[in-house]
Amino acid sequence: MIHAASLIARFAASDGDSGFEGPSIDEFFPSALLFEGTPFEINRLMAIRILVTIVLVLWLWLATRRLQIVPTKAQAAFESIFMFVRQGIIYDTLGEQRGRRYEPIIMTIFFVTLGMNLTGTIPGLQLAGTAAIGLPLIMALVAWVMFIYAGLREKGAGYWKHALVIPGVPPVLHILLVPLEFLSTFIVRPVTLTLRLTMNMIAGHILLVLCFTATQFFFFTVLADGNLLGLLGVGTFAFGIVFTVLELFVAALQAYVFAILSAIYIQLSVADEH
Known part of the structure; x- marks a missing residue:
């Protein structure tokens, strides 16, 4: 492995124009496509986010436009995903009565996160809409406001004591534990x-x-020059396919984790015990 790495580095250094260039942090700060230098500047990342939003709205509208008692295959597929989020994430965590109150926002968090994550594996896009911190931060702040609102709504001013004070602890320890909480x-x-x-x-x-x-x-630099080291491209391509499948799984998993943690934080805010 070390020998192969040194060979790759040597090829990369031998020709600045055709050498190997790995990904860098600049990938997540693409140049402007429209309205450069204005508050409405759109780069590739923003264009992907806008596209995903349009696709999600269109998909949800088409999926719910003509619901039938005997569902079609497309309707059944949509309902299975919808019910997984509703029952498996929201109702199982919050209960049906409380879950209905927060269902729209948690459902939105799940589908937006999933849609944005999946663009990282789509040829031509190949960059997740959540790969820059702005969108994840906004959704995290929405979840933050949501669980504080839930606690205040059900417990009033007593929510702050519920959230910060651990019952049964000697009062002197509250000096340390309240800031930590x-x-x-x-x-x-x-x-x-x-x-x-x-x-x-x-x-x-x-x-x-x-x-x-x-x-x-x-394939196109090393092997094209007649060097058999270029056959290593078969291995890197195979790893690329494997990581693509893994990334699809991670995209769905992270949407699930974000949504269920949002629901759990609400449940912790309204629970009877600390």
Whole structure:
């Protein structure tokens, strides 16, 4: 492996124009496509987010426009996903009565996260809409506001005591524990929601770009020059396919995790015990 890596590095350094160039952080800060230098600037990442939003709205409208008692295959597929989110995430966590109140926002979080995540594996797009911190941060703040609202709605001003004071602890320890509970509940939760989603999508994008860029380098630069080392492109291409399948799984998993944690935080805010 070390020998192969040194050979790759030597080929990359031998020709600046055709050498191997791996992914960089610049991938997540694409140049402007429209309205450059204005507050309405649209780059590739923003264009992907707008496209996903339009596709989601169109898909949900078409899927619910003509619902039938005996569902078609397309309707059955949609209903299975919808019921998985409703029953498996929202109602199982919050109960049906409370779950109905927060169902629209949690359902939106799930489908937006899923749609944005999947664009990282679509040829021509190949960048997840959640691979830059802005969108995950906004959704995390929505979840943050939602669980605070839920606690205040059901417990009133007593919510702050419920959230920060651990019952049965000697009063002197509250000096230490209350600040820790504040950090854990109101700071760490949105931060971890944001970073978990963003970092997973960044890592997935880098792996895919690395594999397919290396494949192109080996086949069209190294092998084209008659060097059999270019056959390593078969391996990098195979890894690219494997990581694509893995990224599809991660995309769905992260949407599930984000949605269920949002529901769990609401449940913790309204629970009878700390």
